[in-house]
């Protein structure tokens with residue numbers, strides 16, 4: 001053994017070829033934390049000090065190669081001054097450069113995920129051999145930053161400007177074929193042949209058949225494009241990236257700028273430019289929010305992992321109701337490998353459910369994401385039925401029949417009689433209390449809520465709802481089933497609207513008051529979309545369905561009369577009374593026409609303004625800042641109240657639910673992180689400023705306390 005550290009070892013194999021192996025002890029994956037970087041430096045020193053090593057292969061002792069830098073270290077690091085952050089990147093790069101400069105052929109064997117810093121490690125090697133099972137990428141922009149272990153320097157020099165921009169600015173994870181085609185790797189081999197293929201390449205270098213020094217030199221020099229072509233290439237890329245990323249996500253554009261600025265420089269100078277650019281983006285609020293989001297996601301997964309430990313085995317599921325939601329649940333369950341019985345009372349509904357599932361599957365086949373055999377298998381694991389035969393073998397049942405308490409209670413009581421003792425039942429209700437539905441059951445402990453979002457196959461969130469009598473084992477099983485379906489469950493306690501709708505409806509209430517006070521709903525939509533929402537509130541209400549919106553708003557008002565009842569006619573109610581139900585009947589706040597692809601396209605409709613006139617003050621322009629405050633305060637304060645009332649277990653879970661469930665702008669991190677970004681004191685002051693609008697605008701006690709103590713929701 002030439003070197004043995006906690007994360008890196010160097011061992012001499014045969015013929016003067018050594019193996020440098022990453023294998024971080026005590027962890028399931030390799031990552032570049034500070035300790036690994038230090039260890040890597042020591043390994044390089046050991047290689048330099050050995051006169052036996054003529055060539056090197058770089059490997060991993062884990063299933064993955066290296067997943068990237070250690071993101072848990074980012075929050076603290078990014079809190080430092082820009083100069084300190086740049087220094088960190090520069091120091092790491094000194095180690096990477098020292099490795100690159102070793103005057104021996106170095107070939108990396110990429111066995112599994114090589115992401116971010118993991119791929120940058122591969123780029124400092126002279127050649128890259130990749131297993132056909134591995135995937136690689138530079139996903140840093142998804143955290144609001146860009147590669148800073150030399151990625152912006154080596155990628156364009158290795159694969160050209162256009163490819164480098166695509167890999168860095170999209171942050172996409174890439175398969176072996178793409179990596180080989182773009183020249184990011186030099187060979188793709190069968191997984192079992194990887195080690196030998198890497199050794200073979202080192203041997204060819206040692207035998208003088210391949211000039212590894214020439215290959216390495218390309219990475220040390222400026223880009224080779226003539227100045228005019230270079231400028232053109234970067235200009236085209238910048239415009240494209242700006243358009244795709246949008247102004248709310250500065251990192252991809254900054255990455256391109258850095259690459260352009262460094263294009264005429266040699267490696268070391270270019271690495272300085274990268275470090276400075278990196279420090280700048282690391283200090284943006286977007287980076288803070290997106291890194292926070294990543295950590296929150298990890299925390300939620302950890303919590304769920306613990307919860308799901310006591311889950312019952314799930315081999316067979318069933319869904320009651322083959323409508324929009326039941327059909328979607330059946331499709332998703334079957335797709336992810338849990339066979340499902342789909343029961344309805346109408347033949348027609350079953351046919352519709354099955355034909356929707358086959359349409360979705362056919363799309364996957366057409367896109368090459370699935371073969372016909374798999375499609376057949378998935379379809380045959382959905383069993384449509386009109387009766388309860390075989391229900392005694394079902395482990396978990398999701399009820400998704402019409403939204404009516406009596407019907408749901410009757411259906412749940414009926415199915416309880418048909419199943420084995422331990423079967424877990426859940427309702428997909430969006431507005432009815434889980435505790436109330438449980439009153440119809442003999443074993444309420446075996447029952448909970450499982451609130452999916454529409455369309456089920458697209459929406460990542462499932463709210464798992466604990467009623468008063470729901471057992472821990474039931475919650476565990478529902479969490480496990482949601483995970484099995486590829487969804488992100490968040491466990492919440494029962495209350496009107498559960499978590500997501502309880503927080504969303506105050507936002508709609510804010511919208512109603514703005515329109516009442518003379519705001520143009522189209523202006524509100526534009527401002528909120530610019531703020532980062534996928535769509536503004538009026539458009540969102542049209543998409544959700546005005547009838548659904550009015551019904552749910554009533555449930556919320558009954559549940560929280562002190563702040564959610566209003567003494568004026570809400571614009572959504574006006575639309576409802578005039579049979580403007582939104583997209584579903586072609587008219588709501590907007591009118592809907594079909595675009596060329598047959599999809600609904602919204603157009604302005606003067607009639608809406610006429611209808612709103614009796615309830616609205618004279619139309620006037622509002623400041624964007626005021627619109628944002630009046631829309632966001634009710635949403636954010638209600639999220640705080642959910643935390644206060646123990647509806648949700650942690651700030652991380654609350655924020656993730658809003659991002660997964662209703663598309664809260666990810667670069668703002670979620671309602672609670674949004675409060676943090678403004679500051680708890682400043683946000684509480686903002687609440688005071690608008691408190692005259694009603695109780696929804698009053699700062700909750702928890703916010704006041706945090707503001708007084710100078711605390712935030714996230715450390």
Ligand SMILES: NC(=O)c1ccc[n+]([C@@H]2O[C@H](COP(=O)([O-])OP(=O)(O)OC[C@H]3O[C@@H](n4cnc5c(N)ncnc54)[C@H](O)[C@@H]3O)[C@@H](O)[C@H]2O)c1
Pocket residue numbers: 320321322323324325326343344345346349400401402403404407411428429430431451452453454
């Ligand atoms: N549509 C949404 O966006 C959405 C989102 C989240 C939750 N939900 C909830 O999901 C549930 C279903 O909503 P949907 O939009 O799919 O409704 P839907 O009207 O499309 O489907 C309901 C289905 O239930 C069937 N049904 C009625 N009584 C039945 C019985 N006794 N046994 C079996 N099947 C029966 C009907 O035939 C119909 O096919 C509701 O509780 C709704 O609140 C809906």
